[in-house]
Amino acid sequence: MLKINAISKTFFPNTVNEVGALNNVSLTIKEGCFTAIIGTNGSGKSTLLNAIAGTFIPDQGSILLNETEISAWPEYKRASLIGRVFQNPFAGSAAEMTIAENIIMAMRRGQSRPLRLAVNAAVKEEIAEKVRMLKMGLEDRLDNPIGTLSGGQRQALTLLMATWLKPKLLLLDEHTAALDPKSAAKVAELTKHIIEKENLTALMVTHSMQQAVDLPDRIVMMHRGQIVEDYRDEMKKRVRVPDLIETFNRVQKRELFDESVAAMLQQQYI
Amino acid sequence: MQLIQEQLGKYFVIKAIGKLDASWADYFAETCLDLIRNGHHNLIIDADELNFLSSAGIRSLLRINKELHSVKGSFLIVHAQDFVVKTIEMTGFKHWISKDFPKELLALKSDHSFSSAQVDEGSFVLNPSGSLTLSVVADWQPWNTVKAENISKLHFPASVFALGIGSAADSPEEARSHFGEFVAVGGHVIFQAPEAKSRPDYLLAEKDFIPQMQAIQALYCNGEMSHLFRFSPDEKNAFFGLSDISEKALSITKCNAAAFVVLAEVDGLVGANLIQSPGLLKNNGIIPFPEIREWLSFCGERVFSGYQAMVFGVVTRNGAFEKMPLLASLPSNPELSGHFHAAVFPYQPLQNGKIDLIQNVQKLLSGPPPQALMHLADDNRPAIGLGQSSLIRGACWCAPIQNMEGIL
Amino acid sequence: MNLIIGAFTMGLILSLLSLGMLISFRMIKFTDITVDGSITLGASLSAVLIMAGWSPWLATLMAFSAGAVAGMVTGILHTRFKIQEILAGILVMTALYSVNLRIMGRSNIPLLDTETISGGTEKLLQQFTGGTSKMNVFGWPVPLTDMAVFITIAIICIITGILLNRFLKTHFGTVLRATGNNPQMVRAQGVNNNTMVVFSLALSNGLVALSGALLAQYQGFADVQMGIGMMVWGLASIIIGEALVGKSSLGITITGAILGTILFRLLIAIALRWGLNPNDLKLVTAVFVFFALVAPYMFKSLSSKFFGGSRHA
Ligand SMILES: Nc1ncnc2c1ncn2[C@@H]1O[C@H](COP(=O)(O)OP(=O)(O)O)[C@@H](O)[C@H]1O
Numbered sequence: 003m004l005k006i007n008a009i010s011k012t013f014f015p016n017t018v019n020e021v022g023a024l025n026n027v028s029l030t031i032k033e034g035c036f037t038a039i040i041g042t043n044g045s046g047k048s049t050l051l052n053a054i055a056g057t058f059i060p061d062q063g064s065i066l067l068n069e070t071e072i073s074a075w076p077e078y079k080r081a082s083l084i085g086r087v088f089q090n091p092f093a094g095s096a097a098e099m100t101i102a103e104n105i106i107m108a109m110r111r112g113q114s115r116p117l118r119l120a121v122n123a124a125v126k127e128e129i130a131e132k133v134r135m136l137k138m139g140l141e142d143r144l145d146n147p148i149g150t151l152s153g154g155q156r157q158a159l160t161l162l163m164a165t166w167l168k169p170k171l172l173l174l175d176e177h178t179a180a181l182d183p184k185s186a187a188k189v190a191e192l193t194k195h196i197i198e199k200e201n202l203t204a205l206m207v208t209h210s211m212q213q214a215v216d217l218p219d220r221i222v223m224m225h226r227g228q229i230v231e232d233y234r235d236e237m238k239k240r241v242r243v244p245d246l247i248e249t250f251n252r253v254q255k256r257e258l259f260d261e262s263v264a265a266m267l268q269q270q271y272i
Numbered sequence: 273m274q275l276i277q278e279q280l281g282k283y284f285v286i287k288a289i290g291k292l293d294a295s296w297a298d299y300f301a302e303t304c305l306d307l308i309r310n311g312h313h314n315l316i317i318d319a320d321e322l323n324f325l326s327s328a329g330i331r332s333l334l335r336i337n338k339e340l341h342s343v344k345g346s347f348l349i350v351h352a353q354d355f356v357v358k359t360i361e362m363t364g365f366k367h368w369i370s371k372d373f374p375k376e377l378l379a380l381k382s383d384h385s386f387s388s389a390q391v392d393e394g395s396f397v398l399n400p401s402g403s404l405t406l407s408v409v410a411d412w413q414p415w416n417t418v419k420a421e422n423i424s425k426l427h428f429p430a431s432v433f434a435l436g437i438g439s440a441a442d443s444p445e446e447a448r449s450h451f452g453e454f455v456a457v458g459g460h461v462i463f464q465a466p467e468a469k470s471r472p473d474y475l476l477a478e479k480d481f482i483p484q485m486q487a488i489q490a491l492y493c494n495g496e497m498s499h500l501f502r503f504s505p506d507e508k509n510a511f512f513g514l515s516d517i518s519e520k521a522l523s524i525t526k527c528n529a530a531a532f533v534v535l536a537e538v539d540g541l542v543g544a545n546l547i548q549s550p551g552l553l554k555n556n557g558i559i560p561f562p563e564i565r566e567w568l569s570f571c572g573e574r575v576f577s578g579y580q581a582m583v584f585g586v587v588t589r590n591g592a593f594e595k596m597p598l599l600a601s602l603p604s605n606p607e608l609s610g611h612f613h614a615a616v617f618p619y620q621p622l623q624n625g626k627i628d629l630i631q632n633v634q635k636l637l638s639g640p641p642p643q644a645l646m647h648l649a650d651d652n653r654p655a656i657g658l659g660q661s662s663l664i665r666g667a668c669w670c671a672p673i674q675n676m677e678g679i680l
Numbered sequence: 681m682n683l684i685i686g687a688f689t690m691g692l693i694l695s696l697l698s699l700g701m702l703i704s705f706r707m708i709k710f711t712d713i714t715v716d717g718s719i720t721l722g723a724s725l726s727a728v729l730i731m732a733g734w735s736p737w738l739a740t741l742m743a744f745s746a747g748a749v750a751g752m753v754t755g756i757l758h759t760r761f762k763i764q765e766i767l768a769g770i771l772v773m774t775a776l777y778s779v780n781l782r783i784m785g786r787s788n789i790p791l792l793d794t795e796t797i798s799g800g801t802e803k804l805l806q807q808f809t810g811g812t813s814k815m816n817v818f819g820w821p822v823p824l825t826d827m828a829v830f831i832t833i834a835i836i837c838i839i840t841g842i843l844l845n846r847f848l849k850t851h852f853g854t855v856l857r858a859t860g861n862n863p864q865m866v867r868a869q870g871v872n873n874n875t876m877v878v879f880s881l882a883l884s885n886g887l888v889a890l891s892g893a894l895l896a897q898y899q900g901f902a903d904v905q906m907g908i909g910m911m912v913w914g915l916a917s918i919i920i921g922e923a924l925v926g927k928s929s930l931g932i933t934i935t936g937a938i939l940g941t942i943l944f945r946l947l948i949a950i951a952l953r954w955g956l957n958p959n960d961l962k963l964v965t966a967v968f969v970f971f972a973l974v975a976p977y978m979f980k981s982l983s984s985k986f987f988g989g990s991r992h993a
């Protein structure tokens with residue numbers, strides 16, 4: 003379904019600021035699999051999602067979605083296959099435009115944009131029906147600018163927009179991190195609901211290990227631009243938050259293991 | 273609520289003033305549990321000015337009593353007002369109540385010159401003729417490939433104390449991918465299979481079952497412990513380094529080679545453990561940095577402070593057992609060489625005084641599972657070294673190593 | 681009355697400029713300086729073509745196309761070659777100066793006794809009024825020619841306004857408006873936001889050049905200098921329009937831009953009448969735009985100072 007082959011990305015190469023954000027990352031995700039990505043700050047989670055979404059072209063490696071090589075496609079072209087929700091609740095919608103207009107744009111994601119009037123009564127009825135599902139009372143405010151809504155409401159709408167046309171792949175980048183706890187829980191709930199109902203293939207970056215344990219089918223842990231752990235199937239069912247913390251600790255210990263430790267242990271580990 | 277604490281002889285008196293209700297119950301319990309942790313195993317609650325006791329308060333008293341019971345301590349409530357007495361009687365703990373302090377304490381109260389002696393301090397001779405016979409399994413040299421003939425099958429009856437690298441698998445072939453550190457005390461083996469990446473596992477000796485391991489490296493001692501000494505912080509020492517404990521074990525057994533088991537609260541452990549079985553090694557020879565990181569994990573900082581450790585170690589004063597394998601010189605005390613493995617458990621208090629090793633190990637193993645298994649290292653890197661592992665308070669059983677059965 | 685009709689006509693012509701700039705400055709939020717060059721381009725090209733005997737309608741259409749090409753170049757410089765918006769606009773505007781000189785062959789072309797796009801309307805009016813050269817508007821005699829120009833331009837403006845309003849409400853237009861709001865979101869909806877920018881600039885500068893073509897025909901000449909300061913005028917008009925009717929909906933915003941431009945021209949006409957030196961006109965406009973831009977902030981900080989002060993007192 004999604005097949006990432008050894009992609010690498012270095013920001014500011016050959017300068018003092020050089021960052022190896024992705025280092026030879028390979029990942030294959032089956033159709034209908036909901037995968038969480040966890041990892042320390044700056045471990046390359048967002049960079050991985052950006053590479054898939056086409057925000058930049060990786061230095062090396064290939065990305066196949068639906069058996070199609072997409073790594074040379076520009077971002078907007080990939081959007082026909084990929085739905086996206088960003089961490090910033092304001093990033094996924096156009097603030098000055100109405101709720102209806104925003105959703106109408108999402109209803110033709112990756113399709114042609116004809117010179118026909120976009121908003122009409124029938125379409126608005128269709129939108130209202132689906133928006134009612136959010137139970138936020140937004141169906142009565144379709145003509146209000148979306149910028150007048152709260153972050154949680156906007157993020158819920160963005161999620162609805164990203165999945166309005168069933169995407170081949172849904173990318174969620176810490177999409178509940180910037181919300182207050184109550185909205186975050188609601189959006190997380192909605193995420194699970196939509197993904198299950200539509201049987202979506204999804205990649206979700208999350209900072210919440212509890213979320214990683216509760217929601218998805220698979221957990222991938224990243225560190226320093228590499229995948230260091232991959233819990234799937236039976237392993238995933240067994241894994242609990244303390245196990246994830248344990249793994250984090252192990253990965254971080256590896257960082258502290260330097261040459262001087264190696265030399266010391268040569269004397270002491272016998 | 274206000275708590276006034278006073279040590280009187282072997283007793284520790286806590287005067288509780290105010291209300292012991294839901295909002296204070298935890299504070300009260302934590303304070304008392306801390307005292308128990310610090311070795312005060314005879315608590316008296318002076319309830320003279322305790323003017324309320326809720327069911328949450330009762331629950332906290334139960335917690336304290338349970339902890340004291342496990343270390344064979346004593347628990348008494350004195351001067352309680354009628355309604356407190358009634359509440360406690362109703363819940364069936366009449367035996368906690370006493371009208372006044374015990375007589376011996378009342379005598380002390382008039383004579384305040386009594387110094388708060390360290391009642392848990394001391395050393396005991398368990399069996400003057402107790403000694404251990406050491407066998408060494410050292411066919412495998414780190415980091416060579418493991419050959420079939422390097423793997424020895426070891427049995428762990430109740431008289432065996434051992435450490436090493438091995439696997440609980442049945443056949444040597446199966447064991448190959450599971451070799452990790454182990455430590456065995458009184459027939460119980462705690463081991464960590466590196467590929468599991470999780471908690472250590474254990475084999476408990478029960479009835480006719482004698483645990484077995486496929487080992488590629490081991491220090492295997494058979495026999496009986498001869499001495500026990502207790503240690504706890506005093507004015508001089510806030511904690512005890514592994515080399516201090518080793519030194520004491522050697523001096524108390526009057527021998528240049530000794531083995532010991534320590535059960536103690538941890539100040540900080542320093543060490544490493546395997547994260548890949550050496551049975552999977554493809555080439556002979558030292559593994560350079562950074563590949564070594566694929567095989568060994570180092571703790572990186574002093575870890576497991578406040579946990580309870582079970583350490584088994586073999587230590588020699590230099591000169592004893594010429595060219596003995598598996599012993600590394602201790603930078604903290606260059607006269608000594610040793611090898612130590614530690615199993616780490618959530619904290620459990622120990623009874624004071626002369627206690628039994630096997631009983632206490634069994635008690636430890638019947639509680640929450642072990643958190644880690646480590647090969648302890650004495651990290652003497654200049655400036656950034658983490659130093660040696662150290663312990664706060666506990667018990668050390670030791671015995672001289674009289675015989676070397678040669679290398680197994 | 682002549683003065684008022686003149687101001688209205690001028691205002692209507694320039695409202696096409698304002699509508700063009702509404703697309704670039706307000707819809708896609710692109711600070712486009714190309715305007716100063718493309719309005720001259722429209723004027724010079726249509727003047728030359730009309731002089732060469734082209735139909736004024738066809739010439740005006742050509743001017744529109746030429747302006748669109750200029751806008752496209754600015755857009756491509758910005759999106760493809762990553763040149764900053766303002767610099768991209770300045771480059772094209774500077775280049776257009778030479779292009780305009782080349783088109784005209786000299787710095788000024790008079791359009792005397794040539795056919796204009798209002799010719800047809802004038803004939804129609806003559807039939808109504810029975811051949812007189814002046815007609816009565818609210819009791820004032822107004823030259824038939826002026827009236828014809830006014831009516832023609834008004835019709836063009838209204839049609840343009842309606843078309844623009846409709847266009848911006850289509851699926852395509854919706855995405856165009858979103859581009860200025862949130863380009864990342866537009867990309868996430870599968871639309872190349874760069875293409876939208878190039879298209880918008882083309883449409884915007886096409887309208888500006890259309891305005892230039894009509895201006896040349898109305899004034900009766902095309903001059904290589906005539907574009908200087910036009911961008912600031914357009915901006916002033918848009919700001920006045922927003923102050924006048926607000927921007928609560930798309931239709932109102934468009935209407936506002938047209939009304940704003942007319943009002944602005946009227947104000948200028950009055951100011952000139954009161955003796956404002958025409959040479960100072962551009963300075964006055966610039967100062968006006970400056971205040972219009974900073975006023976909201978000044979107002980905020982002033983009021984906060986006021987309330988802050990009263991709280992401390
Ligand atoms: N556009 C960029 N330009 C330069 N450096 C970047 C960029 N994006 C990410 N990085 C760097 O790459 C590393 C990985 O970042 P990121 O993927 O955002 O981490 P995460 O999402 O796991 O917190 C960080 O060190 C970050 O500073």
Ligand SMILES: [Mg+2]
Pocket residue numbers: 044047048049176
């Ligand atoms: Mg991130």
